[in-house]
Amino acid sequence: MIAAHMDSIGLRVSKIVDGFLHITNVGGIDVRVLPGAEVTVHASGSQEELPAVIAKPPERFLPESAGEAVIGINYLLVDTGLTPRDVERKVRVGDLVSFANGPFDLAGDVVSGHSLDNRASVAALTVCLEELQAKSHFLDVWAVATVQEETNYLGAYSSAFALRPQIAIAVDGTFAKGPGANSWQTIPLGKGVGLCLGPNMHPFLHTKLKELAERLEIPWFLDVTTSDSGTDAFAMQVTAEGIPTALVEFPIRYMHMPIESVAVKDIQRAGRLLAEFIASLEADFVETILWE
Amino acid sequence: MPTFGNAQLKLLEKLCNAIAVSGDEAEVRKIVLEEIKPYADEVKVDALGSVLATRIGNRRNGKRMRVMLDAHMDEVGFMLVADDGEGIYRFESVGGIDVRYLVGKQVLVGRERIPGVIGGKPVHLMNADERTKKAPLDSLRIDIGIGGKANVGDRATFATKFRRAGPSILSKSIDDRIGVATLIDLLKHAPPNIDLCAAFSVQEEIGLRGAKVAAQ
Numbered sequence: 054m055i056a057a058h059m060d061s062i063g064l065r066v067s068k069i070v071d072g073f074l075h076i077t078n079v080g081g082i083d084v085r086v087l088p089g090a091e092v093t094v095h096a097s098g099s100q101e102e103l104p105a106v107i108a109k110p111p112e113r114f115l116p117e118s119a120g121e122a123v124i125g126i127n128y129l130l131v132d133t134g135l136t137p138r139d140v141e142r143k144v145r146v147g148d149l150v151s152f153a154n155g156p157f158d159l160a161g162d163v164v165s166g167h168s169l170d171n172r173a174s175v176a177a178l179t180v181c182l183e184e185l186q187a188k189s190h191f192l193d194v195w196a197v198a199t200v201q202e203e204t205n206y207l208g209a210y211s212s213a214f215a216l217r218p219q220i221a222i223a224v225d226g227t228f229a230k231g232p233g234a235n236s237w238q239t240i241p242l243g244k245g246v247g248l249c250l251g252p253n254m255h256p257f258l259h260t261k262l263k264e265l266a267e268r269l270e271i272p273w274f275l276d277v278t279t280s281d282s283g284t285d286a287f288a289m290q291v292t293a294e295g296i297p298t299a300l301v302e303f304p305i306r307y308m309h310m311p312i313e314s315v316a317v318k319d320i321q322r323a324g325r326l327l328a329e330f331i332a333s334l335e336a337d338f339v340e341t342i343l344w345e
Numbered sequence: 346m347p348t349f350g351n352a353q354l355k356l357l358e359k360l361c362n363a364i365a366v367s368g369d370e371a372e373v374r375k376i377v378l379e380e381i382k383p384y385a386d387e388v389k390v391d392a393l394g395s396v397l398a399t400r401i402g403n404r405r406n407g408k409r410m411r412v413m414l415d416a417h418m419d420e421v422g423f424m425l426v427a428d429d430g431e432g433i434y435r436f437e438s439v440g441g442i443d444v445r446y447l448v449g450k451q452v453l454v455g456r457e458r459i460p461g462v463i464g465g466k467p468v469h470l471m472n473a474d475e476r477t478k479k480a481p482l483d484s485l486r487i488d489i490g491i492g493g494k495a496n497v498g499d500r501a502t503f504a505t506k507f508r509r510a511g512p513s514i515l516s517k518s519i520d521d522r523i524g525v526a527t528l529i530d531l532l533k534h535a536p537p538n539i540d541l542c543a544a545f546s547v548q549e550e551i552g553l554r555g556a557k558v559a560a561q
Contacts (some may be wrong), residue, residue: 056525233466
């Protein structure tokens with residue numbers, strides 16, 4: 054099973070007051086990016102997609118400390134520009150609110166936009182499947198676009214349980230080096246894939262992926278994680294009686310902002326590595342997975 | 346009588362989608378000049394770049410008052426101030442922008458409108474203290490992609506486009522393109538008993554500087 058989650062972080066209407074929408078987060082929203090963000094309100098009352106913007110209320114409605122602080126999500130308002138009466142008619146508490154800015158093509162084949170975590174991995178799976186069309190492989194492959202990763206990895210649990218794969222590989226983003234991000238948790242953008250190592254991964258699979266990347270001259274970086282990798286791999290590993298799990302990553306700048314940026318080259322590399330890995334597996338591969 | 350109908354809204358959309366960060370008002374100036382030329386008796390562009398247009402009243406008898414109306418063409422934005430290499434630039438605000446509106450926004454850089462984003466440290470990599478504070482301007486960068494080339498001194502502004510939302514408009518630089526659109530329309534429909542001096546001024550956002558000399 055190769056898994057990439059297709060959900061993204063977002064917002065939900067929590068209360069409607071005087072035509073303005075209060076919001077709460079779905080998944081790990083970075084609240085600092087919200088003031089001034091263009092959003093779409095998915096209005097269930099009228100089945101419309103309403104253009105809107107997230108407004109910071111005037112200072113006098115904010116706590117005195119707010120000048121230097123991040124403005125909490127509970128103070129922010131979504132303004133649809135509609136009259137209070139129309140808002141009441143169209144919008145319901147619980148309606149989803151998503152980022153509305155379209156993708157941007159930056160220099161060097163970098164794509165920037167919202168939800169690239171993890172749509173870029175869904176694209177990587179399609180690269181993998183395309184490459185597999187021209188290859189023979191002993192093992193059956195399930196490519197799964199999972200749901201609800203950003204909240205509790207729920208789709209990965211249930212899909213892996215239904216499929217009972219012998220090996221599970223998650224594809225997801227990791228932190229790219231960039232403004233404000235240069236620590237040991239980061240890898241350079243556009244220079245290769247990340248291969249994750251830690252208790253969440255089976256070391257044998259990690260080693261095989263690493264050796265294959267070396268052989269194919271696909272540049273890769275080691276990404277270590279001490280416990281939860283924060284990906285579908287965390288769920289799939291403990292599904293049913295336990296599944297040997299690996300995590301193939303590509304670097305993303307500005308994680309969880311509506312300007313997440315990825316290099317197309319890294320996506321292609323991740324897809325190709327997956328395909329080559331699958332094609333390299335012998336019929337008895339699962340029996341060869343050893344601890345020592 | 347001047348009204349604000351579809352034609353005026355179209356003009357407003359064109360004005361709002363134009364980019365004119367203080368000190369580089371060329372795009373809006375061009376639209377203003379095109380629009381007013383057939384109606385103004387006198388048009389000049391002053392030393393700072395403001396457009397000064399006069400429409401002489403046609404009442405022959407009696408004294409006509411000279412009335413000056415002003416709307417500023419410029420908008421808040423950014424300027425690239427240092428090249429960090431590999432397509433990443435330090436920037437400063439031009440005019441008053443709350444820093445809390447910046448991180449995570451798409452921008453257009455320079456007259457070629459190079460697409461870029463305002464990036465900073467992802468929240469996951471922040472310590473507890475950083476998470477509670479707003480991101481200071483000097484922690485943010487404009488990123489135009491791997492190996493992208495812009496120039497220090499280039500202006501940038503938000504990449505949002507004019508949108509209608511029910512009875513409202515969502516756009517960048519409504520302040521003061523709505524004033525510019527209104528003043529253009531007033532010039533087209535000036536009352537006959539006055540000489541209307543319309544000043545489309547520059548550099549309002551950085552200290553009302555265009556209007557100061559326009560009024561002279």
